[in-house]
Amino acid sequence: MVQAQDTTAQAGTARTRGRPRSFDRATALEKALMAFWERGYEATSVSDLTRIMGIGAPSLYAAFGDKRTLFEEVVRVYGATHGAFTDRALAEEPTARAAVRRTLREAAAEYTDPAHPYGCLVVHAATNCTSPEVEELLRDQRNANITALAARIRADVAAGLLPAGTDAAALARHTGAMIQGMSQQARDGASREELEAVAEIAMSIWPHD
Numbered sequence: 001m002v003q004a005q006d007t008t009a010q011a012g013t014a015r016t017r018g019r020p021r022s023f024d025r026a027t028a029l030e031k032a033l034m035a036f037w038e039r040g041y042e043a044t045s046v047s048d049l050t051r052i053m054g055i056g057a058p059s060l061y062a063a064f065g066d067k068r069t070l071f072e073e074v075v076r077v078y079g080a081t082h083g084a085f086t087d088r089a090l091a092e093e094p095t096a097r098a099a100v101r102r103t104l105r106e107a108a109a110e111y112t113d114p115a116h117p118y119g120c121l122v123v124h125a126a127t128n129c130t131s132p133e134v135e136e137l138l139r140d141q142r143n144a145n146i147t148a149l150a151a152r153i154r155a156d157v158a159a160g161l162l163p164a165g166t167d168a169a170a171l172a173r174h175t176g177a178m179i180q181g182m183s184q185q186a187r188d189g190a191s192r193e194e195l196e197a198v199a200e201i202a203m204s205i206w207p208h209d
Helices: 002-018 025-039 046-053 057-064 067-080 085-092 096-111 132-158 168-187 192-203
Strands: none
Touching: 025 046, 025 057, 025 067, 046 057, 046 067, 057 067, 067 132, 085 096, 085 132, 096 132, 096 168, 096 192, 132 168, 168 192
């Protein structure tokens, strides 16, 4: 009799452990992304996340790990979705100049889109952050974009599409500074049209072959 009860208990435990999640993971992750994007890493608490994501703390830890692990996944998702326009432009446009012009114009549109928080998560999420790991994660992401731009500019110099004396590193960093500045301007209330005008001025300094 005791053995039968033990077997029943074990079966119940197995069913509990095997029970599917009662929430959609992708939807919960997108809600976490929006929270971090709006508030930043430091100002978004675990209690904020569970409330916004509509799950309990045990479910959050089971599905996503701790807060920093969740944030790292959020950054990856952001880079593949809302923040993917730089990679797309570099992959699809025939020249560095065309890729940067497209990047800046798409940044103006993305950063002012009222469907989500303004600006760029990778630029703003570490504001007032006390976690060196989070700061490093976002800094590496920003620097990777600048490195990719510099490599594309150097390729155009080698191909004769830009003058031989072009400072690829400085030009790429100028573009990075424009993107980060446009992000802040968007959070300060600049419109898409205003940022597009800034993008055109930024392109006017590009060297010509």
